[in-house]
Amino acid sequence: MSPLLPSADVDLSKAWIQGCLDRDNCWNFVIELLPSSLSTTKTAPRVIGLVGAVRAPEIGYMFNIDYWGKGYATEALRAFMPLFFDHYSGGVNQRYEFAEAHTDPELLASHNVLEKAGFKLHERREKDFDNPVLGLRDTLVYRLYRPDAESGAREAGA
Template sequence: MKHTSLRVSDDIETTKAWIQGCFNSPINWNFSLELLDVPTACSPRVIGLIGAVRAPEIGYMFNTSHWGKGYATEALRAFMPLFFEHYNGAVNERFEYAEAHTDEESVSSQNVLGKVGFKWYETREKDFENPIFGWRDTLIYRLYRPGSQSEGKPIGS
């Protein structure tokens, strides 16, 4: 939550309303991520989430104790084919690309996106107000649908 515009809420009703709003949105499609190799007494162990926040925008979030272990890269590699299949125009809107927004200081997230094939697209200056850091720039990364006309084209072409 460090690099989001949202504040953590201790109010159960506010949280329930936020989750219900996500469920009701056709461009919100999320999954919880479980760590499978834990003793049965601890299983299942949710370590984060991944999904389409406001498609075509995607995102992921992990418990800090699971950072730096490759889970975000693994999850994003598995999720992206599902994203393009889900948003293929048959039942849901079709998107030719997925987009990820990162805070300028979130270098580890930018590295994850690069490993999966996302490319920097643009920087939006003072794009959102973070409750901790104030106004922040956002780096936008895109990954185009395999086989799309834009796939592999340099930015700005």
């Protein structure tokens, strides 16, 4: 759930990122674009975004705008979700039966990414998010259940 418009306040953005990193339930990965084997020029891997648990069980992703619409977010989220459920399976870390993503109703591309990765719309919360750029906004909550929890719920008739 990030602004539809970029923030011009670098210090505020740095503080927000640091606040996320300082949480115990934050577990994120950078996403690197590796050089293509078809490329004739040698280039180093490039960080193009991140994916992770921003406040587990809440997950999220952010990408450089130059890499939107190319399938990288879907690929990263599909790869991350099995890691999420393994990492948050009890023991050292809390066990979560689902992951959820919060998004603005206008972020249609993000809804598509979530749905392609198996998430389903769970609920709409009205005017519950104070976006620093756009003001009070609704939130769409998408959920993806742990594969073994989902089959258990079906067997129990849920």
